Amino acid sequence: xxxxxxxxxxxxxxxxxxxxxxxxxxxxxxxxxxxxxxxxxxxxxxxxxxxxxxxxxxxxxxxxxxxxxxxxxxxxxxxxxxxxxxxxxxxxxxxxxxxxxxxxxxxxxxxxxxxxxxxxxxxxxxxxxxxxxxxxxxxxxxxxxxxxxxxxxxxxxxxxxxxxxxxxxxxxxxxxxxxxxxxxxxxxxxxxxxxxxxxxxxxxxxxxxxxxxxxxxxxxxxxxxxxxxxxxxxxxxxxxxxxxxxxxxxxxxxxxxxxxxxxxxxxxxxxxxxxxxxxxxxxxxxxxxxxxxxxxxxxxxxxxxxxxxxxxxxxxxxxxxxxxxxxxxxxxxxxxxxxxxxxxxxxxxxxxxxxxxxxxxxxxxxxxxxxxxxxxxxxxxxxxxxxxxxxxxxxxxxxxxxxxxxxxxxxxxxxxxxxxxxxxxxxxxxxxxxxxxxxxx
Numbered sequence: 240x241x242x243x244x245x246x247x248x249x250x251x252x253x254x255x256x257x258x259x260x261x262x263x264x265x266x267x268x269x270x271x272x273x274x275x276x277x278x279x280x281x282x283x284x285x286x287x288x289x290x291x292x293x294x295x296x297x298x299x300x301x302x303x304x305x306x307x308x309x310x311x312x313x314x315x316x317x318x319x320x321x322x323x324x325x326x327x328x329x330x331x332x333x334x335x336x337x338x339x340x341x342x343x344x345x346x347x348x349x350x351x352x353x354x355x356x357x358x359x360x361x362x363x364x365x366x367x368x369x370x371x372x373x374x375x376x377x378x379x380x381x382x383x384x385x386x387x388x389x390x391x392x393x394x395x396x397x398x399x400x401x402x403x404x405x406x407x408x409x410x411x412x413x414x415x416x417x418x419x420x421x422x423x424x425x426x427x428x429x430x431x432x433x434x435x436x437x438x439x440x441x442x443x444x445x446x447x448x449x450x451x452x453x454x455x456x457x458x459x460x461x462x463x464x465x466x467x468x469x470x471x472x473x474x475x476x477x478x479x480x481x482x483x484x485x486x487x488x489x490x491x492x493x494x495x496x497x498x499x500x501x502x503x504x505x506x507x508x509x510x511x512x513x514x515x516x517x518x519x520x521x522x523x524x525x526x527x528x529x530x531x532x533x534x535x536x537x538x539x540x541x542x543x544x545x546x547x548x549x550x551x552x553x554x555x556x557x558x559x560x561x562x563x564x565x566x567x568x569x570x571x572x573x574x575x576x577x578x579x580x581x582x583x584x585x586x587x588x589x590x591x592x593x594x595x596x597x598x599x600x601x602x603x604x605x606x607x608x609x610x611x612x613x614x615x616x617x618x619x620x621x622x623x624x625x626x627x628x629x630x631x632x633x634x635x636x637x638x639x640x641x642x643x644x645x646x647x648x649x650x651x652x653x654x655x656x657x658x659x660x661x662x663x664x665x666x667x668x669x670x671x672x673x674x675x676x677x678x679x680x
Contacts, residue, residue, distance in 0.1 A: 252431065252443060252563035255321055255518055259566050267564055268572025270446035271323055274601050275552050277306050277577070278591060280326040284547065288338045298345075298545065300477035300581045302326050305546025307577030309537025313551070314570045317533025318526065320551075321565045322514050323573050324537055327550040329506060329664070330499045334547055337492045345478075345545065346485045351492035353542040355500040360535030362504075369528040372508065375671045382616030383630050383670045384509040384663070385516060387637045388553045389610025391662045394641055396606060400599025408462040413596035416462070420453030420600030428561045443562045446601060453597035462594050471588035477581050480543045496548075500538075502664040503550050507534060509663060510551035516612045517556045518565045556612060557605030625677050633670040637662045 253259060259267075281302045285295035309324035334348050341347040362368050376384070401417040404410040424445050431442020441448070457463045480486055511530060515522040530551075538548050559565045580586055620626055640662035648659045659665070 250560065250563065251518065251565050253566045253569075255520065255565045255567060257566050259568055261568070261572070264566070264568040264572035265575065266447070266572075267443060267562070267566075267569040268574075268576055270444070270562065271552075271555055271558055271570070271573040272576045272580075273450050273590060273593065274446055274558055274598070274605065275323065275325050275554050276598060276602070277302055277325040277552075280328055280331055280547060284331060284334055284338070288335055288343055290343070294478070296475070296584075297478040297483070300475065301479065301541075301545030302547065302581075303577045304477050304544045304581035305537075305541030305549060307574045307579075307581065308540050308544070309533075309549050310570060310574040310577065312537045312540075313530065313533040314567050314574065317536070318511070318530035318551075319567065320511060320514050320526075320530070321518065321559060321567055321570050322510060322551045322555045323570055323577075324534075324549040325552045326547045327503055327506065329502050329550075330496070330548050333495050333499050337489075337495070341487075341489075344484065346487040347489050347492050348547075349480060349484070349542045349545065350486040350488045351496040352548050353486065353539060354488065354493045355496040355548070356535050356538035356542060358497055358535075359500050359504065359538065360532055363528050363531030363533075363535060366528055368504070368531045369524040372522075372527050373524050375675070376508070376512075377674065379617050379620050379626060379629055380667075380670045380674050381509075381512040381522075382516075382613045382620075383633050384667045385513040385613030385616060386610050386630075387613070387633060387666045387670075388506075388509045388513060388663055389557075389606045389608070389613065390634070391637050391641060391666075392553065393603060393606040393610070396599045396603040400595040400602060403595065405462070405595075407464065408457070408460060408594070408596070412460055412462065413594075413599075416453055416457055416460075416594060416596040417600035417603065419456055420449050420597045421604050423452045424449035424561065424601060424604060431563065443564045445562055446558055449601055450593060450597055453600060454593055457594040457597060463592065465589075465592055468585055468588045468592055471584040473585055474582060475584045478545045480545065483545070500548065503548055504531065504534070505664040505667045507550040509667060510553040510556065512616070513553050513556040513609055513612055514551075514559065516616045517560045553609050554602070554605050557608040560608045560612060561604065623680070625679065628677060629670060629673045632673055633666040636669050637666040640665060 278299050281298040285298050306325050313324060337348045337351060338345060401413055402410060403413055427441040427445035427448050454463055478484060511522055541549050617630065640659060651659065
């Protein structure tokens with residue numbers, strides 16, 4: 240099907256530059272909002288530092304606001320890829336430590352993230368990062384990183400969302416919910432493949448249909464609790480800098496966050512390659528550079544509105560592959576939803592009420608799609624013994640770090656602990672080093 244950009248998209252029903260109605264954009268954007276789970280990092284941080292209910296809600300709202308603004312910045316002006324920004328899991332440990340040492344206040348943490356964001360912006364403005372990508376991340380490395388992104392996220396779908404029990408649902412029930420949600424999403428996605436004329440609507444809305452059906456099944460089991468929606472206010476404000484908290488600067492916290500941001504860039508670059516592979520458009524050097532600038536500006540603004548550091552979400556690549564929808568307008572719609580959620584308490588509560596197993600069913604399939612997108616990138620490489628090691632050794636590191644007991648890393652220096660908590664970053668570094676160390680014939 241020929242799109243407005245003149246490019247033939249073999250796996251997409253709606254291309255990156257295709258114009259669709261704003262009503263469609265909002266509905267399709269909601270799929271990404273529902274599948275991204277952006278509220279999880281602020282919930283973890285809030286519980287770890289024992290925030291009050293009011294401050295916890297404000298942190299979640301600030302996260303939605305920061306994600307929405309940063310996503311608009313990237314989609315419309317800088318990176319211009321179909322990808323949304325969301326809070327990264329990488330800095331959680333560091334931020335918890337900084338907040339606790341600051342007596343539970345956010346001032347020092349937000350000051351450090353603000354300085355780190357400025358450093359990232361300068362890295363993009365100088366043009367250094369595009370040369371790093373060009374000379375150190377060829378297709379075999381980028382494909383390996385994409386595979387590792389999917390591989391390392393997949394266990395989270397099971398351990399945090401599916402293999403759990405709650406007051407309302409047993410583990411067996413959660414496994415069943417995840418299974419039927421994933422099955423419904425796959426069925427409706429494939430309807431769009433086999434019945435292209437009539438099934439397109441099923442494919443592009445397969446995520447929302449699956450989440451709705453999964454939530455309905457959960458309600459039949461007594462596992463859908465909407466009491467939080469009833470009690471949530473219609474309108475409330477997030478906490479932002481200079482109004483609800485100040486900004487203070489500590490050199491130790493700043494140095495820690497500078498290292499964290501370098502890890503974040505490795506993580507977000509993997510996401511960009513994943514999206515690039517799914518939409519079948521190569522990632523240009525200048526595009527990478529603009530993306531780094533956009534990442535820095537987005538994180539700078541997010542720190543001012545009280546949100547933690549943001550990164551591109553690889554979940555978007557999986558949903559694009561499943562639904563076949565890559566229009567940037569959809570991601571503008573998702574950004575608008577994020578911003579609305581930061582002020583609309585009931586809408587935010589409704590999304591948070593979706594059972595975790597239902598989210599897990601979608602998330603597991605998305606991770607699988609991301610992983611195989613990486614394989615698609617490297618499948619045309621000549622698989623000599625050199626390539627096997629370049630691909631295989633980083634995979635060993637990723638799996639090893641995923642299952643590494645906490646007792647093994649607790650005595651390591653703090654900065655090393657932050658790195659060990661990011662299998663994606665460590666594995667990406669290993670892939671780059673292996674590619675440079677092993678000479679080609």
